[in-house]
Amino acid sequence: MNARLKTLAGFARALPLSGRIGLALVLFWLAVALAGPALAPYSVGAFVDYDVFSPASARFWLGSDYLGRDVFSRLLWGARYTVFLGLGAALLASLMGTALALTAAIRGGWVDEGLSRAMDTLISIPSKILALVLVAAFGSSLTLLLAIPAITYMPGNFRIARALAMNLVGLDFVTVARARGEGAPWIALREILPNMIHPWLADLGLRFVFIVLLLSGLSFLGLGVQPPHADLGSLVRENVSGLTDGALAIIAPALAIASLTVGANLLIDALKPAEGQS
């Protein structure tokens, strides 16, 4: 554990300032998503304040919402949905996209042609439009909210993973593996994937940012996470009537989402190879 912490510290030291800020924000929100509900001072649905949209106070750190519930507690709970749905959907999108991309790269021929055509079609539909059509057709349960962003952002990952794999598939060590008689799964998982893992992880991070923004946007429109569950986007939506009062109940969750996505974006940018190397 100690050694791990040291590697993390060394990793953080190697980053520029913006990257360190990004790393801190991402770790902070991961910690909140994991431990938040345990730290919440009030129960998530409890009506604890007689006032609505009250300002920040010692009792209610971020004031109260449109029904007199504690915004701070709701935020701690909401972060869990936002972070885990985002991470889950990003992983799902990347795993599906990459599995298809590796298949296309290794098989080549009509498999590659067909998959690439299909993905090109999906990528020609703006992501928010595709997500809206999917929500209209299937609704928005939590399972679907994992699947819909995953489908929406899979083609982008396919394109990048295919390009990365195509660069590797013609190299000597893959040819040697083929000549040795290794099967396609071995070549994909042992020869190609380990050599594209860094750009792949950067892309995973970007998908996470896009998906968090998409999910919050859907929830803000009332088409995402449905009550009684609430992610950070739902918190913004349900308190929208406090906007004209400048209520903390609407600003706090909106800022929370922004700090998560901006943090992740800064971190990914700091990890990119220096300009001119791409």
Next chain:
Amino acid sequence: MASAPIPAPSPRGALAGVIPLILKRIGAALITLLLVSAVVFTISGLLPGDAAQETLGQSATAEQVAALRHEMGLDRPALTRYVAWLGGIAHGDPGQSLVANMPVRDVIAGRLPNSLMLAGMTALLSVPLALLIGIASAVNRGKLLDRALNLLTLSLVAVPEFLVATIGVLVFSVKLLWLPSIALVSSEATWGETLRSCALPVLTLTVVVVAQMARMTRAAVADQLDRPYVEMARLKGVPFRRIVLFHVMPNAIGPTINAIALSLSYLLGGAIIVETIFNFPGLASLMVNAVTSRDMPLLQACAMIFCAAYLLLMLVADVIAILANPRLRSQ
């Protein structure tokens, strides 16, 4: 057209070489649009189950459902329905809106001009701003200004639209009382009133679009600055300002317009949130309403308009890239 002469070195001949290439891109875009329409129709028209059953509810008898299915044409094979639907869209008649109970065409006709106006005003504001930021940071590469702008745009790209809108409302309509927080657009309003009520939506969209556009512009200009001819001009002792204006910009103009067309597509997604938050009577908020009320004919038509607009922007970007690159012309 098919008997176009082999491209000659004359300017007219060079252009003739481009035309088949551009026609090919247009054809490819049309095929993509056709495939996109199949995807949209499959998701929204075939997969969700029985619209007749849903309209009538659980208590309906089998005969009633069957009658409505027949009336709605749901008992026909999927391919027939798709072809009929596609034909309707192509002729500008995508059917009847289930909720508004009037032709989808009329519903959209009332909203589309507003959205186009919003997009136009945003483009008018964001393109010069993005050019300014992009060129300023490319020219000052690695210096403090560039790093500050880079950090700013990098952060703005990841900020949700509703935070920008919220801050805009708080500052301009709650604290300063300068602008209305709800966009009222009507045909009776004067130009001044329309401008005032559109100001916040336009500003919000501009913030959303400008960051991406400035980043891509910077990349396009920075790419030119790395070319050998810039080094040559510097070695000759040409002043840097002159290099940027007369050497780099003419070469960067193609990639830059390409970048701008690509990033204008962010308008489409941004409009969905922005139109909703400001109650702007545009196409994007109409589409959100269609999702909420599950008004499929309206939803499909809106989705197809957005997809067509997106593909059109990509096509424009593509064609400009071809026109700007002399080497592509002779292929």
